[in-house]
Amino acid sequence: MKVGLFIPCYINQLYPQVGKATLELLEKLNVQVAYPSGQTCCGQPMANSGYESDSVGACNNFVELFKGFDYIVTPSGSCAYHVKKHYNIIPQSEDVINVRNNVYELCDFILNVLKIKDFGASFPYKVGVHKSCHGLRGLRLGSCSEVVGERYSYIEELLQHTKGVEIMPLKRSDECCGFGGTFAVTEEAVSVKMGKDKIKDHLDSGVEVITATDTSCLMHLEGLVTRNNQPLKVLHIAEILNSNL
Amino acid sequence: MSHSQLASIFNKDEKKVDWHDKALWFVRHKRDLSVHNVKGWEELRNLGHGIKAHMLSNLDNYLIEFEANALKNGVQVHWAANAEEHNKIVHSIIKENKAKKVVKSKSMLTEECHLNPHLEADGIEVIDTDLGERIVQLAKEPPSHIVLPAIHKNKHEVDELFQEHLGTKPCDGDPQYLTGEARKHLRQKFIEADVAITGVNFAIADTGGFVVCTNEGNADMGAHLAPVHIACMGVEKIIPKQEHLGVFLRLLARSATGQPITTYSSHFKKPRKGEKMHIVIVDNGRSEQLSRPDFRASLHCIRCGACMNTCPIYRRSGGHSYDATIPGPIGSILSPGKDLTKHSTLPFASTLCGSCSDVCPVKIDIHAQLYKWRQIITKETPQPFVKKQSMKAMGKIFAKPSQFEKVGKVARWSLRNLPKSLINSKLNTWGQARDLPSGPKQSFDQWYEERQNNKKD
Amino acid sequence: MGSRDQILARIKSNKPELIDLPQIDTSVFKDEDLDLIKEFIKKVEVVGGNVVEATSNADVIQQIKANFPDTKNNFSQLKDADGFNTLNLETIQNPHELKDLDVLVLESKIGVAENGSVWLADDDIPVRVLPFITKHLAVVITKQAIVAYMHEAYKKLSETKADYGVFLAGPSKTADIEQSLVIGAHGALSLTIFLK
Numbered sequence: 001m002k003v004g005l006f007i008p009c010y011i012n013q014l015y016p017q018v019g020k021a022t023l024e025l026l027e028k029l030n031v032q033v034a035y036p037s038g039q040t041c042c043g044q045p046m047a048n049s050g051y052e053s054d055s056v057g058a059c060n061n062f063v064e065l066f067k068g069f070d071y072i073v074t075p076s077g078s079c080a081y082h083v084k085k086h087y088n089i090i091p092q093s094e095d096v097i098n099v100r101n102n103v104y105e106l107c108d109f110i111l112n113v114l115k116i117k118d119f120g121a122s123f124p125y126k127v128g129v130h131k132s133c134h135g136l137r138g139l140r141l142g143s144c145s146e147v148v149g150e151r152y153s154y155i156e157e158l159l160q161h162t163k164g165v166e167i168m169p170l171k172r173s174d175e176c177c178g179f180g181g182t183f184a185v186t187e188e189a190v191s192v193k194m195g196k197d198k199i200k201d202h203l204d205s206g207v208e209v210i211t212a213t214d215t216s217c218l219m220h221l222e223g224l225v226t227r228n229n230q231p232l233k234v235l236h237i238a239e240i241l242n243s244n245l
Numbered sequence: 246m247s248h249s250q251l252a253s254i255f256n257k258d259e260k261k262v263d264w265h266d267k268a269l270w271f272v273r274h275k276r277d278l279s280v281h282n283v284k285g286w287e288e289l290r291n292l293g294h295g296i297k298a299h300m301l302s303n304l305d306n307y308l309i310e311f312e313a314n315a316l317k318n319g320v321q322v323h324w325a326a327n328a329e330e331h332n333k334i335v336h337s338i339i340k341e342n343k344a345k346k347v348v349k350s351k352s353m354l355t356e357e358c359h360l361n362p363h364l365e366a367d368g369i370e371v372i373d374t375d376l377g378e379r380i381v382q383l384a385k386e387p388p389s390h391i392v393l394p395a396i397h398k399n400k401h402e403v404d405e406l407f408q409e410h411l412g413t414k415p416c417d418g419d420p421q422y423l424t425g426e427a428r429k430h431l432r433q434k435f436i437e438a439d440v441a442i443t444g445v446n447f448a449i450a451d452t453g454g455f456v457v458c459t460n461e462g463n464a465d466m467g468a469h470l471a472p473v474h475i476a477c478m479g480v481e482k483i484i485p486k487q488e489h490l491g492v493f494l495r496l497l498a499r500s501a502t503g504q505p506i507t508t509y510s511s512h513f514k515k516p517r518k519g520e521k522m523h524i525v526i527v528d529n530g531r532s533e534q535l536s537r538p539d540f541r542a543s544l545h546c547i548r549c550g551a552c553m554n555t556c557p558i559y560r561r562s563g564g565h566s567y568d569a570t571i572p573g574p575i576g577s578i579l580s581p582g583k584d585l586t587k588h589s590t591l592p593f594a595s596t597l598c599g600s601c602s603d604v605c606p607v608k609i610d611i612h613a614q615l616y617k618w619r620q621i622i623t624k625e626t627p628q629p630f631v632k633k634q635s636m637k638a639m640g641k642i643f644a645k646p647s648q649f650e651k652v653g654k655v656a657r658w659s660l661r662n663l664p665k666s667l668i669n670s671k672l673n674t675w676g677q678a679r680d681l682p683s684g685p686k687q688s689f690d691q692w693y694e695e696r697q698n699n700k701k702d
Numbered sequence: 703m704g705s706r707d708q709i710l711a712r713i714k715s716n717k718p719e720l721i722d723l724p725q726i727d728t729s730v731f732k733d734e735d736l737d738l739i740k741e742f743i744k745k746v747e748v749v750g751g752n753v754v755e756a757t758s759n760a761d762v763i764q765q766i767k768a769n770f771p772d773t774k775n776n777f778s779q780l781k782d783a784d785g786f787n788t789l790n791l792e793t794i795q796n797p798h799e800l801k802d803l804d805v806l807v808l809e810s811k812i813g814v815a816e817n818g819s820v821w822l823a824d825d826d827i828p829v830r831v832l833p834f835i836t837k838h839l840a841v842v843i844t845k846q847a848i849v850a851y852m853h854e855a856y857k858k859l860s861e862t863k864a865d866y867g868v869f870l871a872g873p874s875k876t877a878d879i880e881q882s883l884v885i886g887a888h889g890a891l892s893l894t895i896f897l898k
């Protein structure tokens with residue numbers, strides 16, 4: 001099984017610890033992970049802003065780097081979703097089709113490809129799960145509150161098998177945090193308000209650590225938490241699953 | 246003004262935002278409680294989607310069938326290509342009947358066509374009879390929600406409005422008292438009316454009948470008392486058969502308010518003996534929307550408002566921030582089809598979270614259409630120079646790994662070394678209310694390279 | 703070309719290729735354990751009405767008289783209720799004359815368990831505005847007339863032809879002022895269902 005690791009641009013530059021945790025975790029799970037050099041971005045920032053055509057170079061770079069892998073794993077539901085859903089703007093060669101089919105968000109990969117739940121992680125904290133939208137409603141990494149059917153959540157399932165974690169219930173289990181890429185800047189007022197409300201929900205529930213499958217949402221929430229000196233820690237799910245506290 | 250400008254004005258009063266958000270979330274919550282108890286709910290949504298998609302693919306024939314059956318039923322049928330023609334037709338029916346007083350039940354189509362000012366200009370009294378619509382009519386405002394037109398007003402504002410216009414006593418915003426007074430006031434209007442105008446929720450091709458849904462009973466009070474009933478419908482309101490109502494009436498009220506069905510689902514087919522019934526079928530841009538493969542599913546909409554109640558942006562920016570007849574997510578995919586430049590900021594008033602698509606009873610891929618409108622808007626309407634150039638630059642940076650590395654280094658250095666006052670200055674919108682990450686010394690790339698080198702050593 | 707032909711022509715050229723009409727398979731909705739009557743009663747209450755049992759039409763009238771002892775204007779469609787009616791519909795020239803009606807009793811032939819609605823059509827309502835203009839509404843229905851879902855209700859309706867009909871669920875209501883539910887908007891202030 002050839003597994004390629006994709007580290008999204010903002011994690012690479014701003015949150016390298018999330019990349020490290022992802023790599024270490026996969027290695028702990030005996031996955032032979034390659035990290036092809038020359039990675040940039042999946043192309044989402046341009047595409048979601050309405051400049052899909054300016055993202056073609058990023059798409060091609062992505063496919064070129066990852067075409068030879070059986071699986072492409074990334075600590076981001078949003079980027080994985082973008083590759084799957086929006087790489088229809090470049091010619092659909094066999095490589096492109098393979099890349100789109102084989103890209104996985106980290107929790108999804110661990111649970112549904114490796115089929116491992118319990119790997120001895122421990123993290124003795126009250127955890128609040130932020131269900132990032134693109135993973136939730138795009139990749140269906142869990143059931144969302146709108147849709148009728150069986151309830152499940154990959155990230156929560158992995159956390160349930162992490163020693164010491166207490167998952168705290170939220171009033172609004174899967175409302176958007178308000179990040180939304182350039183939305184965070186172009187619709188600053190609403191974006192900030194959404195983030196503040198999200199954080200309040202976690203604080204009201206006694207959460208000590210907010211986690212998610214996406215660092216982008218967490219960067220937005222952390223920005224607010226830091227600015228307002230709130231008693232919350234923000235960690236990517238890879239950092240928790242890689243913990244042995 | 247752009248959506249974001251209007252939204253930031255709305256956000257100046259945080260308490261009001263909280264109140265608005267909670268009121269609508271409460272409706273969304275009631276919807277959840279209701280639909281999660283319906284066996285086969287997702288299958289119902291599939292059927293709703295499938296029936297509407299089929300209808301659109303055969304719409305011309307269904308309209309012809311509907312017209313023929315309606316005529317057989319003794320109903321007069323009119324066709325309007327646009328809002329202006331719609332208003333003219335309604336006006337001429339009113340004049341024909343020498344009518345002066347019109348009662349109207351809730352109809353988003355007549356809002357879209359701006360019928361009221363057209364009629365009022367000729368001295369015709371038009372009274373909106375849905376309580377929420379009456380409230381916004383008295384306040385001289387457009388509805389801010391398609392099901393809850395006055396959701397942006399609190400009870401004290403309604404209290405003051407009624408004191409001023411209906412002569413009610415101060416009541417500290419008692420909804421029971423205010424509703425009772427509105428009932429008396431509107432009773433009189435129903436009794437006096439010469440013409441009743443209603444919307445249409447569903448028009449059935451194979452019977453020529455149509456269904457109007459209300460909770461208050463205002464459509465029926467109007468239509469059964471006035472000698473003339475005019476029903477106005479968009480072309481997309483057609484459903485093929487009466488049995489399809491079984492699907493749509495199960496979906497509609499549950500999605501809208503969580504009720505299992507609206508209080509009144511009234512099936513009109515023939516006029517009362519000796520009285521008149523008219524149907525006005527309106528296009529007004531719908532056939533054009535039908536021509537757009539990526540956007541035609543927006544015509545599936547049954548106007549339940551669930552996408553508004555669920556939308557985290559709508560709840561925190563208010564319906565008026567959309568500056569369009571239909572606000573919220575569904576409005577943001579309908580309005581650009583009518584006026585791309587005027588509504589160019591609406592598809593960006595979303596995080597693309599997808600909640601609208603998952604809540605939609607007829608499975609319109611709303612968030613996917615928002616994404617697609619964005620691609621069109623950046624090409625066809627003037628965009629800020631800075632945005633355009635920065636996207637181009639980003640595209641180039643991300644296409645070339647070496648470029649990306651250089652830019653990343655500079656960015657991290659800046660975050661680490663520049664003073665916070667500069668980083669969070671006015672030029673940086675992000676930093677107004679949020680801190681930026683601290684900027685690590687080493688990128689993941691550099692760490693990885695170092696690790697690989699150490700391994701070799 | 704008039705607007706009619708223009709609109710139809712535009713639609714014809716703009717519509718997609720024919721998409722099949724899905725068939726409704728009602729078996730996916732069926733809950734085998736559903737107690738129809740219990741569910742109907744529960745849902746009538748959810749929509750703001752109340753349900754009482756009655757043994758006969760005479761019993762219905764007696765209960766109504768007990769509940770509304772001081773009403774002036776009453777009308778009932780029930781067969782043996784002559785002593786109850788204070789107005790004669792045949793003398794009514796204009797529906798406006800019904801505006802002071804206090805209590806109205808009608809009969810319904812279809813009730814729907816999933817939403818507590820009852821079907822009232824032209825046959826059941828001599829003047830269309832009656833169930834809306836009355837202050838209080840009572841509807842008599844037999845237990846045999848209750849169906850589980852709207853799909854079955856429409857199956858039954860396909861055998862009849864009504865020029866007007868309404869699925870009526872509870873008294874009229876509104877929540878347009880701050881989402882506070884108020885019973886009694888424009889239509890009836892109360893609804894009582896008599897189950898026979």
